[in-house]
Amino acid sequence: MAVGKSPFPVMPPLAGVRLGSAMAGIKKPGRRDVVVIELPESAAVSGVFTRNAFCAAPVTVAKAHIERCRENGQSPRYWLVNTGNANAGTGKQGLQDAYASCKALAEQAGVAEHQVLPFSTGVIGEPLPMERLLAGLAPALYSTAEGSQAWQQAGEGILTTDTRAKGASITLDVSGGTITINGITKGSGMIKPNMATMLGFVVTDATIEQSLLDRLLRETVDASFNCITVDSDTSTNDACLLAATGAGAAVINDADIELFRDALQQVMTTLAQAIIRDGEGATKFVTLQVDDAKSRQEALDVAFTVAHSPLVKTALYASDANWGRILAAVGRAPVDNFDVSRVVIDLADVRLVEGGGRASGYTEKAGSAVMAQEEITIRISLGRGDESATVWTSDLSHDYVTINADYRS
Amino acid sequence: MAVGKSPFPVMPPLAGVRLGSAMAGIKKPGRRDVVVIELPESAAVSGVFTRNAFCAAPVTVAKAHIERCRENGQSPRYWLVNTGNANAGTGKQGLQDAYASCKALAEQAGVAEHQVLPFSTGVIGEPLPMERLLAGLAPALYSTAEGSQAWQQAGEGILTTDTRAKGASITLDVSGGTITINGITKGSGMIKPNMATMLGFVVTDATIEQSLLDRLLRETVDASFNCITVDSDTSTNDACLLAATGAGAAVINDADIELFRDALQQVMTTLAQAIIRDGEGATKFVTLQVDDAKSRQEALDVAFTVAHSPLVKTALYASDANWGRILAAVGRAPVDNFDVSRVVIDLADVRLVEGGGRASGYTEKAGSAVMAQEEITIRISLGRGDESATVWTSDLSHDYVTINADYRS
Structure with missing residues (x-):
């Protein structure tokens, strides 16, 4: 794939x-x-x-x-x-x-x-x-x-x-x-x-x-x-x-x-x-853009925490606008004194999270329309500074498991 | 499962x-x-x-x-x-x-x-x-x-x-x-x-x-x-x-x-x-024991790096004695001045790795016999100190992907 x-x-x-x-x-x-x-x-x-x-x-x-x-x-x-x-x-x-x-x-x-x-x-x-x-x-x-x-x-x-x-x-x-x-x-x-x-x-x-x-x-x-x-x-x-x-x-x-x-x-x-x-089993190409971090390392830490989350990756595979998993992954990233009420998360042009929870204008229909696409951008603003980082990742599919359960690499 | x-x-x-x-x-x-x-x-x-x-x-x-x-x-x-x-x-x-x-x-x-x-x-x-x-x-x-x-x-x-x-x-x-x-x-x-x-x-x-x-x-x-x-x-x-x-x-x-x-x-x-x-999709129960670390945190870092590796987890799912993936995960763990020539890795009573590579007495048959079991212990000695940690994990199976691609959690 x-x-x-x-x-x-x-x-x-x-x-x-x-x-x-x-x-x-x-x-x-x-x-x-x-x-x-x-x-x-x-x-x-x-x-x-x-x-x-x-x-x-x-x-x-x-x-x-x-x-x-x-x-x-x-x-x-x-x-x-x-x-x-x-x-x-x-x-x-x-x-x-x-x-x-x-x-x-x-x-x-x-x-x-x-x-x-x-x-x-x-x-x-x-x-x-x-x-x-x-x-x-x-x-x-x-x-x-x-x-x-x-x-x-x-x-x-x-x-x-x-x-x-x-x-x-x-x-x-x-x-x-x-x-x-x-x-x-x-x-x-x-x-x-x-x-x-x-x-x-x-x-x-x-x-x-x-x-x-x-x-x-x-x-x-x-x-x-x-x-x-x-x-x-x-x-x-x-x-x-x-x-x-x-x-x-x-x-x-x-x-x-x-x-x-x-x-x-x-x-x-x-x-x-x-x-x-061309990632193993990839069905999605995902751009994770983290902005307004205190340092580039902090932005990278948040981006990679989301990019490595098996739950975010399987939701991407399922085209499921399961933004709660993105929120949970951001919340467990290694960020000191993290005030999540300042965090804003957008899925392409659809606002998912603000004020510590679901954005007021969010609809499942709008989120699902973005998640159905092959190329998806998730933008996370931490509201803590001026540094940014962009990380690219793929989803976690049945094919990833098949490839790695079968292939001696 | x-x-x-x-x-x-x-x-x-x-x-x-x-x-x-x-x-x-x-x-x-x-x-x-x-x-x-x-x-x-x-x-x-x-x-x-x-x-x-x-x-x-x-x-x-x-x-x-x-x-x-x-x-x-x-x-x-x-x-x-x-x-x-x-x-x-x-x-x-x-x-x-x-x-x-x-x-x-x-x-x-x-x-x-x-x-x-x-x-x-x-x-x-x-x-x-x-x-x-x-x-x-x-x-x-x-x-x-x-x-x-x-x-x-x-x-x-x-x-x-x-x-x-x-x-x-x-x-x-x-x-x-x-x-x-x-x-x-x-x-x-x-x-x-x-x-x-x-x-x-x-x-x-x-x-x-x-x-x-x-x-x-x-x-x-x-x-x-x-x-x-x-x-x-x-x-x-x-x-x-x-x-x-x-x-x-x-x-x-x-x-x-x-x-x-x-x-x-x-x-x-x-x-x-x-x-x-009872982990999602689990078919294996895996004990990761890390010994001879400089600190308990270092032992935990190595154990969790291996436990979180999708490649180790899919090899466990496949009952594949793919010890190279364990070695690669240990090698990328956040350990300062890591001398891998001192690392010893055992799969139950089968020695996998010593001296920076495959242990001399290792046979695929012996490794496969352990990997076929439902409960597996991987012991990693870092040769750096006296601290230990034990971590338990499950494998990464098709069912994990199915559960998380289907379930809105």
Whole structure:
């Protein structure tokens, strides 16, 4: 199940960025499950990773390899992704396997081992099937190409329980010329990223300084991937990478940085929202906007408390305008000295709650009309300050239970 | 659905404690939905209530009435409970209705208005159907009796989505004679109590000082009702009341206090566990024991993170020994400087995780054999200190979604 239509966009080629994939039989026969993304030597690369204490072996290795590249003044040249196995909870063997897969690709591609960054997604706790993975490297490498089809096939190759490939692309003019930002992502369940989503790969041909790229990645991820939740479960493998190849125009002055930042935010938000629209079992796409909070953290706490409430999520699934559950979830959020008489809750343009209870003009008919829609905005004003946050989530359906009671992830 | 059998126990009568119920048509026709519990003038009464900021009108009124009784040196004489309507999110009208229902019962019973404590459970945000409720008071009052059948009918009269009445009773000897503790409770969904569960009513004939009673209630609730979760949703109406009628032996010296405390804890824990066994859609009863934490709060944080994980809960439902999901949930718990290489996770007597990954002796067969059982213990040792916590939870099944997509609660 998935909310709305979401065709994969046309991706303009980025000079020197080549994507390849292979069917290595890791996930299941006849399914792309190994993806190689090649970057030019000029690329600056930033990454953010899961904060789960049990982080996966590829996360540990990717972070170490980025560090090593920076020490040596080199660029990471390959992102190596497999689906079907997360290589998480695999202890020392998992680390050895992640290093060995980087080494094998590096030898075939003629780069240093630490110029390969590994990423894995799929079942936790099973050893990485090294024989199949290694056999998939050559065909994946051989198939690399720059075109839109290569982006789409890579987008398909990284999926797990996702029902469709997710991409976003923007081309914009800055003072020195035209630049493009392309991104793909995957994720459907175990989605409550804390630093980044399950997997996100974004590449631009902009020329941009490393420290600025690092900062822009952190900022845009904070307002996109870090503001989505399917099921509150932060994955062991979350990673979001951003590369700037330097083949295109430079992003230097403040006006250009702002233009680029806005475009990058748009790509990140589109990708993050695409994960929610394709959330496991999702039948609704829900925007939770919390305003008038004392701090952004307070606004996020209220938004996530509502977004994680199984009772709110099942009411959304049922298209039931059961606003009492929203009120109850807001009321249990961790807010100090919470005066609920100041809280106002709106469902799209229908006022649900004010003065500590049901809004006087509310009718079940008006509430039900909004709840019947596929895309729903719930706005919660706390009446305590000026800070806001927006969080996106999906509903809790029978299909979510079916998927997760059947799928070994 | 519910886990295991759980017959309602025989409840010895407590002198002066009379329970009555009526079918007032609030929940549905032919269903007990108004309950009156009468206490003798000698009773000491303690209560703990929800910390949900949107607390229900009856919670506000019950707290105010307890306060007023204490100021006047009087005892609360009646607990008035209705199911089918929570009188929550109902603003000023809700408060007026709660006060009016106390006043009506007080007049019929010949006590002061503040000697009646109101409790409601059911749908949030609908006005209390006062005409039906008031019409139910006389028959409920008329039917009051001391016997075990009256306890059981009261236990039935407070249920919502529960599938069965829940009671516990213990008789023990203290130095001055024999005393009994009887309790009933209800709750099935919107269960993650923070102070107390949905509704719990416990009465003893012990003679016990008010301040000691208050403390024992807090302590035993902290280790019972405050350690259960069905769906992480803290209700607007949680309340747990404890009355000591003073008709029986006195609990004064340290040895007696310890005996009484242990017995009270057993009653509270039995009632709290009964809620989990009858949790909405529950097919499993799960004990999460976290040991070797730096603080009890840290142990509770880890236990609740695992207990609230939809992925762990669906794996439990599927009887799938998907230990990677337990590892991932532990890894995202809010623990500072978390060294996961020291974490040990056991499923009953099967070691799942050690040294940062799968335990060397683990076999899928051994894990699956435990997961197939109805009652499962997951033990997580953090290897950081000496503190522990135990939390009880249920699984996430299709029936949970069905119940909450269908039921307006």
